[in-house]
Amino acid sequence: MKMPFKLRLKKSRQYNVVSKSLFVICVELLDSTSIECTLSAESVGRECLDNVCQRLGLQQPEFFGLRYIARSGSPRWVELGRPLKRQLDKYAREFNLYLRVMYYVTGISLLNDEMTRYHYFLQLKNDVIEGRMSCDPKQAVLLASYSMQAEFGNYDAERHTAEYLKDFALFPKHLTQQGQLESLTEAVILQHSALAGLAQGTAEEYYILAAQQLDGYGQETFLAKDESGNEVVIGVSLTGIIVASEHNHTSKFYRWKDITNVINHKRHFGMECQNPEDTTQFQLTDVESAKYVWRMCVHQHTFFMQNEQASETGSNAQLVHSLFTQTSTEDTQVGSSREELDSREVGGGGSSGWER
Secondary structure: OOOOOOOOOOOOOOOOOOOOOEEEEEEEOOOOOEEEEEEEOOOEHHHHHHHHHHHHOOOOHHHEEEEEEEOOOOEEEOOOOOEHHHHHHHHEOOOEEEEEEOOOOOOOOOOOOHHHHHHHHHHHHHHHHOOOOOOOHHHHHHHHHHHHHHHHOOOOOOOOOHHHHOOOOOOOHHHHOOOOHHHHHHHHHHHHHOOOOOOHHHHHHHHHHHHOOOOOOOOEEEEEEOOOOOEEEEEEOOOEEEEEEOOOOOEEEEEHHHEEEEEEEOOEEEEEEOOHHHOEEEEOOOHHHHHHHHHHHHHHHHHHHHHHHHHHHOOHHHHHHHHHHHHHOOOOOOOOOOOOEEEOOEOOEOEEEEOO
């Protein structure tokens, strides 16, 4: 029997089963479990992120993003305003995504949703364990004790033994590889027992606040060469850009407030500063990498400006609105903020920047 009509759904966030093919993608969560999302070939990254956050009950998705592993082996952020499948087909090594914190904050005042704060805590715990933040043994023990209080509750001598804890990742990998696991475990058991009575949610907050004091907090790093050809590591974060030299073991920090423009031209990424002597340029391995570093700087600078405004007004709503406005216009201009950013052509080649 023929149907009297064809069912056609709106294009917004629903699927037209008549004309659009679907695909399933696996998203790894911060607790190492995974969920699957069914999307259309034209679905943008934002749809996938919204789907995941809704299922997890995350009320503040604006702090999160989706990552994939590029063919070079480096992690890359999905551009949320562009079709997801096209990005993965073109750039990804495998068809898997990872839910991660993209925008880090200072303090905890902006993390007013319990589930968001919990996942933020999981991200920092992962950053510490994987060595993305510098952590000495004393700091590692303190953080691990907060982690245990947050996840296990009060210390139980019969349950929380060294044998029991060996199956849990509590410390930075570089410390455990140095044969310090036994002494660290003994120290954290003692520290954990001293936290009896501390609410688990409060322990999460203490972990976040302590982790925020570590070197490398919230940084995304890239290898490059400076104008002298020496290897450097560029770290992009909420507060600015740090450049660490492998050659002379020095580092220099550029605050967003001191940077007037960031420029991408072919394989080069540059910063123009209020102090002309600080203006500098770096060379990346390829054109895509240089463009990606520029894009991350634009995203983080935009978030910084909005975060400053939200802090001054005490309003989270302004930050949320601004971030969703930002990501919805990514396809035409990455991270553009109407009053802050623009794109320009320099020297006849493709180049982008912001002007204040």
